[in-house]
Amino acid sequence: MTQVEEAFREGHVEADGFRIRYLTGGDGPALVHLHGAGGLRLTPGHDLLSRQFRVIAFEMPGFGHSPENSRTRNTPELAATMGEAVEKLGIGSFNLMGTSFGGKTALWLALQQTERVLALVLEAPAAIRPEGAEPPSGSPEEMARRLYAHPERLSPISPPDPAVQAKTRALVARLRGPNRDADLERQLPGLATPTLVLFGTVDRVISPDMGHIYKELMPNCHLVFVYDAGHAISTDRPEAFTEVVADFLERHEAFVISRTETVIHP
Amino acid sequence: MKVSFFETAHYHSPRRLPAEWPVPPKAYNHEAGAQSYRGMVERVQYVEELGFDWVSVAEHHYSPHRLTPAPIVSAAHLAAYSQKIKVAVLGPIVSQSNPVQVAENLAMLDNLMPDRLVVGLLRGTTGEYLSYGLNPTEARERTTEGMELILKAWTEPQPFGWQGRHFHFRTVSVWPRPLQQPHPPTYALGASRESCEFAARHHLGLGIAYGPFEVMGKATRYYRDACAQYGWQPASEQIIYRANILLTKTDEEARGLLEAQRAPRDSFPLRAGVREALLQLDSRNIAGEARAPSVGGMLPTNFFGKPDTVVEQIKRCGDEVGAGVIDLMFQVPGSCDLSFLMGSLELFGKKVLPRIREM
Numbered sequence: 318m319t320q321v322e323e324a325f326r327e328g329h330v331e332a333d334g335f336r337i338r339y340l341t342g343g344d345g346p347a348l349v350h351l352h353g354a355g356g357l358r359l360t361p362g363h364d365l366l367s368r369q370f371r372v373i374a375f376e377m378p379g380f381g382h383s384p385e386n387s388r389t390r391n392t393p394e395l396a397a398t399m400g401e402a403v404e405k406l407g408i409g410s411f412n413l414m415g416t417s418f419g420g421k422t423a424l425w426l427a428l429q430q431t432e433r434v435l436a437l438v439l440e441a442p443a444a445i446r447p448e449g450a451e452p453p454s455g456s457p458e459e460m461a462r463r464l465y466a467h468p469e470r471l472s473p474i475s476p477p478d479p480a481v482q483a484k485t486r487a488l489v490a491r492l493r494g495p496n497r498d499a500d501l502e503r504q505l506p507g508l509a510t511p512t513l514v515l516f517g518t519v520d521r522v523i524s525p526d527m528g529h530i531y532k533e534l535m536p537n538c539h540l541v542f543v544y545d546a547g548h549a550i551s552t553d554r555p556e557a558f559t560e561v562v563a564d565f566l567e568r569h570e571a572f573v574i575s576r577t578e579t580v581i582h583p
Numbered sequence: 584m585k586v587s588f589f590e591t592a593h594y595h596s597p598r599r600l601p602a603e604w605p606v607p608p609k610a611y612n613h614e615a616g617a618q619s620y621r622g623m624v625e626r627v628q629y630v631e632e633l634g635f636d637w638v639s640v641a642e643h644h645y646s647p648h649r650l651t652p653a654p655i656v657s658a659a660h661l662a663a664y665s666q667k668i669k670v671a672v673l674g675p676i677v678s679q680s681n682p683v684q685v686a687e688n689l690a691m692l693d694n695l696m697p698d699r700l701v702v703g704l705l706r707g708t709t710g711e712y713l714s715y716g717l718n719p720t721e722a723r724e725r726t727t728e729g730m731e732l733i734l735k736a737w738t739e740p741q742p743f744g745w746q747g748r749h750f751h752f753r754t755v756s757v758w759p760r761p762l763q764q765p766h767p768p769t770y771a772l773g774a775s776r777e778s779c780e781f782a783a784r785h786h787l788g789l790g791i792a793y794g795p796f797e798v799m800g801k802a803t804r805y806y807r808d809a810c811a812q813y814g815w816q817p818a819s820e821q822i823i824y825r826a827n828i829l830l831t832k833t834d835e836e837a838r839g840l841l842e843a844q845r846a847p848r849d850s851f852p853l854r855a856g857v858r859e860a861l862l863q864l865d866s867r868n869i870a871g872e873a874r875a876p877s878v879g880g881m882l883p884t885n886f887f888g889k890p891d892t893v894v895e896q897i898k899r900c901g902d903e904v905g906a907g908v909i910d911l912m913f914q915v916p917g918s919c920d921l922s923f924l925m926g927s928l929e930l931f932g933k934k935v936l937p938r939i940r941e942m
Contacts, residue, residue, distance in 0.1 A: 515746075518731060529741035541744035541753075542735060544728055557746045573744070573753040 324364055325374070332402035335378040335386070339402075343367030346435075347411040348566065349375065349403055351419030351426075354443070354452055354489045356380040356481070362551025365559035370566070373406065375399060377422070379488040381481060392492055396425035400433075412566050414438040417522070417548065418452075418489060424501065427510050436569060437512040438562050441520055441548045445530050446496040452489055453522050453548075466519045466547040505534040511569040512538045513562065517546030517553060537570065584901055584942040585820060587637035587671060587910040588630040588928070590661065592650040593921065594619045604710070604851040604879075605645045619650050620660075622921065627661045629925065631668040633932025637701060639671040639825075639910050644714035647851065655688045662696040670696060673790060673825070673910065674703030674772055678722040679715040682729035682750060686736035686757050693761040700763065703790050703823070704730045705772035709865045710853065710878045719864040725749045727781060730771065734785060737766040770823060774802035776871040783809030788821030790910075793882045796903040798869060799824060803905045805870035819907030824900060826885035829914040830927045830935070834888040840916040841887060852879050884914060890934035897935070901942045 325342035340359060348370035352358070357376040366372050377395060379386025389395050399422065403411060410433045415423025420442025427434040453463040457476045461468035494501075512535055516525035528540045541561055546553040565572045595618075600610050627638050640657040643649040651657050658670045672692070675685045685704075693700045706726040712719045728747050735743070735755070742756035761767055771782035772790040779802060782789045789806045791799045803822055810817050831837040852858070858878050865876040886896045900906060911931075915924050 518735075528743070529739060532741040532743075539744060540741055541746050544731065544745065544747035544750075554746075557748070561744065561746045575751075575753065577751070 324367060325359060325372075330402050330405045332405045333398040334388075335398060335402075336383070337378060337398075337402045338376040338381065338383060339373050339406075340376075341371065341373045343370055343372050345370045346566070347408045348372050349399075349408070349411050349413050351375060351377060351399060351413070351415040351422045352380070353417030353419050353441075354485070354493070355477075356485055360549070360551045361555035362558050362562075365555055366563065369563050370412070373403075373408075375402060377419070380485055382478075385484055386488055389488075389492065392421050392494055393425045393429070395492060396422050396429055400426050400430050403433075409433065410435050412436050412438070414440065414562070415442060416440040416551070417443045418493060420444055421494070421498075421501070424505070424508075427512075428501075428504050428508055431508070431510065434510050436566055437510050438565065439512065439514045439531070440550050440558075441516055441523060442514060442527075442531070443493070443523055444498065444501060445527050447524050447527065448496060450496050450523060452486070452493065454486070463521045464547055464549045464552075466517060466545050466553045471552065502534060505531075506536060508535055509537050511565070513565040514538060514540050515543055515550055515558070515561070516540070517543050517548060517550045519545060520548045522548040539565070539570070539572075584897060584906075584939045585636040585908045586931075586936060586939070587639045587669075587823070587908055588626070588635045589639045589641070589673075589825060589910050589912040590623055590626060590657070591641070591643075591648070591912070592619045592623050592657070593915065593924075594647050594650050595921070596647060600647055600851070602851060604853050606647050606851055611647075616650060623657070623661060624664045626924075626928070627665050627668065629928060630932070631665045633928060634936055635668060635932070637669040637671045637908070637910070638665070639673045639701075641673055642676050642707075642711075644711060655692055658692055658700070659695060662692075662699060667699070669699045669701050671701035671703065671823075671910070673701075673770070673823070674705050676707035676711055677704050677729040677733070678706050678725040679711070679717045680729065682732040683736055683752060683755055683757065685729075686733045689733075689767065690737065690757060690759050690761045693763055693767050694759050697762055700767045701770070702767045703770040703772040704733065705790075706778075708878075709861055709867075709876045712861065712865070713853075713857075719861060721749065722865070723775075723777060727777060730781060731785075734766065734769075737761055770821070772823075774799060774869045776805065776868055779806040779870060780809050782806060783813050786810075786813075786815055788817060788823065790823040790825065791904070791906075792825035792910075793827065793885065794869070795883070795885070796900055800903045800905065801872075802870045807905070819905065822904070822906045823908040823910050824904050824906035825910040825912065826900075827882055827914055828886040828893065828911045828927075828931075829884050829916065830886070830888075830890065830893055830930050832889060832930070834892055837887040837889070837892075840914075841884060844881070844884075844914075844916050850879060886911070890930060890938075893931075893935055894938045897939050898942055 325340040413434045420439040421444035514531045516528045532538045532540045551558045640654045642654045654672045658672045662670045736757045745752040770788035770790040771778045774791045867876045
């Protein structure tokens with residue numbers, strides 16, 4: 318168990334006929350996190366965010382060691398399930414963060430539950446993907462090169478369980494939808510939720526050139542590039558990631574006003 | 584081969600200057616300064632008439648040798664006083680600049696001189712770190728990040744924030760956009776591994792300077808290999824080689840002048856303690872091979888002699904370095920006599936330029 322995981326505790330919630338696992342830590346306003354296609358894995362970003370927020374990181378049905386999910390047909394259905402899971406935890410309104418595949422799920426959830434989602438953070442979202450984009454695959458080393466800016470700087474990640482991996486791949490292939498989802502994109506201009514879209518400048522899974530499309534489609538969207546981060550921004554540059562996410566969740570669009578003091582001596 | 588004239592706003596002090604850095608501003612002579620800037624205009628018009636392809640300007644601070652702290656101001660002025668010669672800003676010292684402001688200024692410049700702007704971005708020489716209080720150990724990282732931000736500021740179609748290591752902006756949304764699309768021809772300047780790799784990754788040109796042909800050839804090979812890894816091949820014009828030139832009527836004359844130049848002339852050394860401390864903090868490499876940083880000191884003269892000799896040297900440079908543009912710093916030996924410079928330019932324009940065009 319890593320240091321990060323020690324600060325979080327595990328729970329389960331029944332929702333939409335699934336028994337859904339989650340990890341939670343910290344106090345403060347609720348921040349719900351939906352993971353990427355690789356499943357739930359805590360990052361240093363979760364740890365840093367838990368100092369200001371009550372972080373609830375879900376494992377979506379069918380991911381990790383949860384039973385195979387052959388019922389959910391598409392991302393909107395997955396989003397509805399997750400919305401119910403949040404409700405079952407007794408959380409009314411909340412901040413919502415989605416990573417990659419989870420970014421698309423989060424967008425659908427925000428569309429379905431506009432009143433409850435206070436603000437939306439999309440970390441390297443996979444809701445709008447370049448033509449021909451495929452989910453990354455390959456050996457653990459190849460995956461690491463795709464996901465991280467500097468895999469050599471990270472401690473080795475234990476290889477995934479092949480059975481879990483096969484099950485997850487099939488689920489993601491079924492749920493991920495087209496690279497450009499016309500149904501989703503048609504609805505985005507009506508989504509006024511304050512939204513922060515983050516891309517690493519060296520994302521090798523989804524080009525950071527996708528970022529501006531969210532901004533063009535969504536009326537209250539901010540785009541931030543995290544320098545020298547890959548697809549897994551919160552692992553590559555956790556402090557930079559957390560600073561901007563926390564600031565945005567606190568101040569929404571006023572986060573563009575700097576509060577950094579530059580007085581050297583009073 | 585294309586030819587660029589490196590314009591440095593030669594300053595000729597009417598009296599001997601204190602041999603120290605920084606040179607006290609009180610030693611500045613206003614009339615000599617005004618003459619330096621009038622000279623810039625005379626020279627750009629002359630080299631344009633002679634058929635030079637580019638004029639280049641650089642950024643140097645607190646320097647009586649080169650009165651060019653603001654290269655973008657130099658470039659705008661030179662462009663306004665010339666017709667078609669390309670103006671190469673080689674370049675803003677990114678490590679100590681606000682990258683967004685650099686992107687804005689250059690975008691504006693690109694519009695003010697349609698199809699004439701060329702851009703080089705660089706870290707700056709070791710001594711420059713003192714001018715604006717830059718931490719030498721951060722210079723490389725700030726340069727790489729700043730260059731990346733400049734390119735983003737030019738090309739991103741929507742406002743964005745920048746969550747960098749050294750630069751933080753919540754809102755970047757540059758107007759005007761560059762006229763040349765996606766941005767003006769841009770070079771990473773420096774023979775370091777970092778510079779070559781940045782240039783290769785972003786499809787930029789590479790500018791190298793002053794080193795011997797075989798050493799600079801190592802850097803350009805490293806760059807070409809890196810470009811190939813990124814799936815593209817640079818055009819010959821995407822490699823600039825900056826060099827000193829001493830062009831004379833005979834080889835003997837050039838040798839004599841070079842010999843005389845070895846004697847110390849105006850130089851402005853740092854105090855030894857500062858110099859040593861600075862050199863310890865800076866690190867430099869050529870294509871990944873460490874080299875000692877340096878502060879001050881004479882730079883080699885890579886092209887020297889009569890026109891025939893220089894034509895041969897330039898040919899060798901093209902072969903060994905692979906440069907498609909040579910950026911020439913015309914030497915004014917000893918006397919500070921600018922008529923020597925004008926004579927060299929004329930000789931170059933008439934006897935060298937026509938013979939290197941087809942290289």
